[in-house]
Amino acid sequence: MSNKTLHTQMIREEAQRLGFAFVGFAKATRLDEEARRLEAWLNKGMHGEMGYLENHFEKRVDPRKLVPGAKTVVTLMYNHYTDRRPKDPDAPKISKYAYGKDYHFVLKHKLKDLMKYIQAEIGAVNGRVFVDSAPVLERDWAKRTGIGWVGKNTLLIHPKAGSYFFLAELIIDLDLVYDHPIKDYCGTCTRCIDACPTDAISPGGYVVDGSKCISYFTIELKGAIPEAYRDHFENWMFGCDICQEVCPWNRFSKPHQEPEFEPHPDLLDLSARDWEELTEEVFRELFRKxxxxxxxxxxxxxxxxxxxxxxEKADHEA
Known part of the structure; x- marks a missing residue:
């Protein structure tokens, strides 16, 4: 077994020991086609007020600008699916990924442990860890490594596990054995397109107008939500899982085994009335981490x- 093969196997096995469900490896190079697509998307203003997406364009499309001497992008998937729901069916909804402790902290800790393992067991390897906190085109890298395809809802879908996963990356200066993209299995399905209540997904799929997405309105937008979208949110108050809930591939989703992602004991017990009467003190307790x-x-x-x-709004204001 060559060193490259051995090192690739070692990293994959240690990542899985740390709880990552899937691991893929791609050669660190400039993403030329993806760069053109990103530029066109930005030029159409589909990022709304997310101005940070315009920053560091070259770093975003070339990992070697983030990590000088980079040779490999390691992409890792971490399951966050849960079948738990609010007890009150009328309670406003939170995207599943936000039920528990902030994934940035949970995954970054695991990635740093993986990096320490690589440096201890393989040698002087330089690199950086990323969890949705730097200009990295994570879904494009995941697609290149073959741990899924990018679906019509623009989320990464694994053919045996669905899309309820966090993505994370290591960009390192170590040569490894590279994986290859897999086939797109969306076929003629349009369930995500048909189900999106704000028409954020383009009619042909594969493009999401971020400025129309419920997740954008409830998380990224700082000002008032446009009145034109009232009655279109289907009770989502933070994020939105609609395009994942209707995706046939998520029939393969299995509940995560990560204690850190368990919700606060009171979170799913709150009624619609409780949420309407939410105080800042309760907010801080529920969502401390x-x-x-x-x-x-x-x-x-x-x-x-x-x-x-x-x-109801008019009655309240009167």
């Missing part, structure tokens, strides 16, 4: 109030 903190108390209250029908 959660990704939901990103929207802040005022932002979540804005989202909850936006879920009220226009008639």
């Amino acid at each position: 959660s990704a939901v903190k990103r929207t802040k108390y005022e932002g979540l209250k804005r989202n909850i109030n936006f879920l009220k029908p226009l008639s």
